[in-house]
Amino acid sequence: MLKVNDLNVYYGGIHAIKGISLEVEEGQIVTLIGANGAGKTTILRTISGLNKAKSGTIAFKNTEIQSMAAQNIMAMGISQVPEGRRIFSAMTVLENLQLGAYLRKDKAGIKKDMERVFDKFPRLLERIKQQAGTLSGGEQQMLAMGRALMARPKLLLLDEPSMGLAPLLVQAIFSTIKELNQEGTTILLVEQNAHMALSIAHQAYVLETGRIVLSGDAKELACSPEISEAYLGGSVGH
Known part of the structure; x- marks a missing residue:
């Protein structure tokens, strides 16, 4: 449904997104995780037309959208x-x-x-x-x-939905995200709470300073020692 290829985005002289490629299949929840400042929000803003890419392509349902205006991208279903x-x-x-x-x-x-x-x-x-x-x-x-x-929307971009919320509310919001997906909405989720994000996602990409350093099946990544150490406080599966 969404294919981002070799995307480069700058803020002034700062190279914020460095040659990122990622894919979202129809019907999936795909999550981007990583520390603050890794470039997660920038990717979402570039997909929805709020930031402009310096180079690279973004294709939604096989139509390139990287030079479209934000309202036209929204009209297409993002x-x-x-x-x-x-x-x-x-x-x-x-x-x-x-x-x-x-x-x-x-x-x-x-x-x-x-x-x-x-x-x-x-x-x-x-x-x-x-x-x-x-x-x-x-x-x-x-x-x-x-x-x-x-x-x-055909594709829903969610940027930090759990930020600043009490744990019970976080649970409720994530249940709703899962429900929306089961009802047919494809979701690209940016989330600081890596544990929650990986628990509901199908695929995951891990970002560090504007680059993808790991990607794969969300459940497998949730069990990987590197991810556990860096993002889950060293407690795999707990």
Whole structure:
């Protein structure tokens, strides 16, 4: 579904992404893990058209998208839930969700997807008229995910969905990610919590300073001593 080939991205004079290639098959959850500053967010932002690549290609369903505008990429079926949620805090929960569907014209489909979001996140229905800025961190994360789902994405890019959340909420968010995937949404997940990410992903790529240093089956990587040492605090499988 997504094929990134020899991608190079710069921030000014800094070579942030160094010749990265990765693939996401339809129906998979693929995760990018690595320390802060490894380039994970930059990759997602470049896929969704917010950053421009210096060289390399990004193909979505066999169409190259690296020089397309962000809204055209979104119209093709790629939605991103950004790091730090980025909800519109002065707007209500409902208005935030409606914004997620702003490229769509199918009223019946929008209504159905709105019901699906409330089914996934009942808390949002309870807070439907509330200003988004008054929600808790966990509720804001639900709203950010719900808003992205309103675009009915074929590929969902999730950037640090567990950041700053209480452990119980992290569990809930990850269950939802797994559920969305089982219902047919392909997911590319960037996550600081490597243990959780590897537990739900099919494939994983490990980044260090803008390069992929390891990749493979997520369950196998979760058991590898190198990964365990570097990202899981040395406790494989616990």
